[in-house]
Amino acid sequence: MTTAARTETHCPYCGLQCAMSLTPSGAAGARGPLSVTGRQFPTNRGGLCQKGWTSTELLRHPDRLTTPLVRVRGRLQPTTWADALDRVADGFRAVQDRGGKDAVAVFGGGGLTNEKAYQLGKFARVALGTSNIDYNGRFCMSSAAAAGIRAFGLDRGLPFPVADLTGAEAVLLVGGNVAETMPPLLGHLGAAVDAGGLIVVDPRRTATAERALAGGGLHLQLAPGTDLPLALGMLHLAVTEGHLDRDYIETRTTGFDDAWLAAAQWWPERTERVTGVPVAAQRRAVEILSRSRRSDTGAYVLTARGTEQHATGTDTVSSWIGLALALGLPGRRGSGYGAVTGQGNGQGGREHGQKADQLPGYRKITDPAAREHVARVWGIDAAELPGPGRSAYELLDALGRPDGPRALLVHGANLAVSAPRAGHVVDRLRALELLVVCDFLLSETAAMADVVLPVLQWAEEEGTMTSLEGRVLRRRRAVEPPAGARSELEVWRELAIRLGRPADWFPADPRIVFDELRRASAGGAADYAGVTYDRLDAGQALHWPVPDVTHPGTPRLFLQRFATDDGRARFSAVEHRGPAEVTDAEFPLVATTGRVLAHYQSGAQTRRVAELASAAGPMFVQVHPDTAARAGVRDGDDAVVVGRRGRVAAAVRCDESMRLDTVFLPFHFAGDARANLLTNPALDPTSRMPEFKVCAVRVEAAGEVNP
Numbered sequence: 001m002t003t004a005a006r007t008e009t010h011c012p013y014c015g016l017q018c019a020m021s022l023t024p025s026g027a028a029g030a031r032g033p034l035s036v037t038g039r040q041f042p043t044n045r046g047g048l049c050q051k052g053w054t055s056t057e058l059l060r061h062p063d064r065l066t067t068p069l070v071r072v073r074g075r076l077q078p079t080t081w082a083d084a085l086d087r088v089a090d091g092f093r094a095v096q097d098r099g100g101k102d103a104v105a106v107f108g109g110g111g112l113t114n115e116k117a118y119q120l121g122k123f124a125r126v127a128l129g130t131s132n133i134d135y136n137g138r139f140c141m142s143s144a145a146a147a148g149i150r151a152f153g154l155d156r157g158l159p160f161p162v163a164d165l166t167g168a169e170a171v172l173l174v175g176g177n178v179a180e181t182m183p184p185l186l187g188h189l190g191a192a193v194d195a196g197g198l199i200v201v202d203p204r205r206t207a208t209a210e211r212a213l214a215g216g217g218l219h220l221q222l223a224p225g226t227d228l229p230l231a232l233g234m235l236h237l238a239v240t241e242g243h244l245d246r247d248y249i250e251t252r253t254t255g256f257d258d259a260w261l262a263a264a265q266w267w268p269e270r271t272e273r274v275t276g277v278p279v280a281a282q283r284r285a286v287e288i289l290s291r292s293r294r295s296d297t298g299a300y301v302l303t304a305r306g307t308e309q310h311a312t313g314t315d316t317v318s319s320w321i322g323l324a325l326a327l328g329l330p331g332r333r334g335s336g337y338g339a340v341t342g343q344g345n346g347q348g349g350r351e352h353g354q355k356a357d358q359l360p361g362y363r364k365i366t367d368p369a370a371r372e373h374v375a376r377v378w379g380i381d382a383a384e385l386p387g388p389g390r391s392a393y394e395l396l397d398a399l400g401r402p403d404g405p406r407a408l409l410v411h412g413a414n415l416a417v418s419a420p421r422a423g424h425v426v427d428r429l430r431a432l433e434l435l436v437v438c439d440f441l442l443s444e445t446a447a448m449a450d451v452v453l454p455v456l457q458w459a460e461e462e463g464t465m466t467s468l469e470g471r472v473l474r475r476r477r478a479v480e481p482p483a484g485a486r487s488e489l490e491v492w493r494e495l496a497i498r499l500g501r502p503a504d505w506f507p508a509d510p511r512i513v514f515d516e517l518r519r520a521s522a523g524g525a526a527d528y529a530g531v532t533y534d535r536l537d538a539g540q541a542l543h544w545p546v547p548d549v550t551h552p553g554t555p556r557l558f559l560q561r562f563a564t565d566d567g568r569a570r571f572s573a574v575e576h577r578g579p580a581e582v583t584d585a586e587f588p589l590v591a592t593t594g595r596v597l598a599h600y601q602s603g604a605q606t607r608r609v610a611e612l613a614s615a616a617g618p619m620f621v622q623v624h625p626d627t628a629a630r631a632g633v634r635d636g637d638d639a640v641v642v643g644r645r646g647r648v649a650a651a652v653r654c655d656e657s658m659r660l661d662t663v664f665l666p667f668h669f670a671g672d673a674r675a676n677l678l679t680n681p682a683l684d685p686t687s688r689m690p691e692f693k694v695c696a697v698r699v700e701a702a703g704e705v706n707p
Contacts, residue, residue: 008021008476013344015467017043017465034479044184045187047187049182051598057609059459059460088409091434092409092499093499106408108135108412109137110344113475115513117135117351118354119513120411126496126505129386130405131389132390135392136343136392137355138392139392139419152330156544157338157341158338159558160557168298169292172285173302174201175202177202182340197292198218205658222276224592225694228316230271232263235322239263245328253568254570293329299335300338302338302340303320304339306592307320308339310693331569350362356395359385360517361521361522361525373520399429401431409438414601414604416670417667418601420680421645421680438453439453441604444602455491462475462477469555470554489510526544529546541555581696583661593676597616619665621665622655622665623663627660627663633700647678649702650673663697
């Protein structure tokens, strides 16, 4: 809702999509600064985190891009929109004339609105005709999505509303530090904390783990990369100590016997030796979950990036789903399994076609029926649609190579900081003939571009987002954009015209685009056919699927049956393979990465907000004091973390709660402080997720010479 004095919208950052009101705070009105107020809403209940409270500061930031830039003699120079768009279209056409349609690639982002995620996929496949499109959600949710489809036949991060967590007295949170990444979510875990039923699985004693311990809950401080055997060990205890929901297993699942054969090998003592989690803690965790399920006080298993960003991420998430199934949680009101989606539109962003193997509605691009349906909506022959392209890292690795793309269009991603093996990715970006970046700030990736196109920010545009609970939300314009900035929808329309496509194939009005999205998604797994702007503006809570305009939406999936052919959830028999990279005498420590409270993703936005940058401080490496002493450094020293792919400069932050074999690096910083200079691009065979969470390193004093 927008009134003369207030615009009701949602935070631009994480997948919780906290509700907020924006109000002009000066005489300039719609062109002036905005004040932020948290709004009562089921997810945030009026609260916001530090990032949300400061979210409007970037709208009038002095670094804001308002003029297209082109590279002339090695430097970015201002130009007109017409010149910039002509250069892009001519460059795309030239490389495709020489190298074929796939010589141009597109990289999207999980922060784009549904309309833009949809239109970007259409632009790539119809205007450019390329199969090479993927997005940064491949680095975020892909393993959880693949495991969810494997088990339930459908992926929706939380197949239940966030508010359902509020009354649960047992929550197992695996690899998530929500106290820092999405603080308002922690408020929904209060009953679990008070009951001593919050169980946090994490190699670090995070703020979330501290909250669990303060309430009498558990912190299972496992070795990085051992999530899967811990899940199998807990399943072993569920079987041997009588915690199975046998009726549920028999009536609502398949594959338990094979899953048990895999878990049978992980007796508690073996699990402790591999993971470092004591047998007593394993046993108590299973008992807490089982007790709450049996007493109907609610039990949930939630996974997040810490357990997903591995070269075995899909199998690892499958193992946690297996534990949830064994206890009878998914598809039961008041209990369940869910994956905590990270990016602002991480859910909607993966549903509408900007992923290499997908078409709108969460359809597979290899499905002939899906291709026919979407082609009809787009007014083309299905044979014109390209097939699946390269996944995100494989796409980046191919840039500039003889058989790879020679030009790249980037939206909503800061690849020079956020991609694994970031130094190598920067080299691939430099090998391109044409790099085009759409952004509203000169990110580290935009600074490398040949053409930079200034686009709108969240409070300057209309559209929809889909939260981590599958609820479609309205994003509303609250302030006039600065002169010179344009919507990506306008950019794609202008480029499509220059590439010979009719203008009406690529409308710039988000409402028109959304109506087309509804038709394209109709009948698909993520069916938005019944979602309309009018229904959303009237305040209706619409969780997909919503197959028609009379349908109330589906806040809770799987209550009657799962989305598999037989309606049963599937156990998976998975085996522990361990991290793709192991430690040795040269690199004796394991580095893991993550977020801190004040920053978001690559930090391109939050590092520019003075309050947030001050709160976070500079780049650091968190390490146990004894480990630091062995490396010859102390708390506060400047150090270098060295791995097999690069070196990272960081200040030492000693913490006695850290494991002796583990160091932690936040991934929000740029330059030689990029944590992803170290991370391993080893890929999960199913999801193609890189292994961000485990790599072998050593710590040295800054300036130490040790090649």
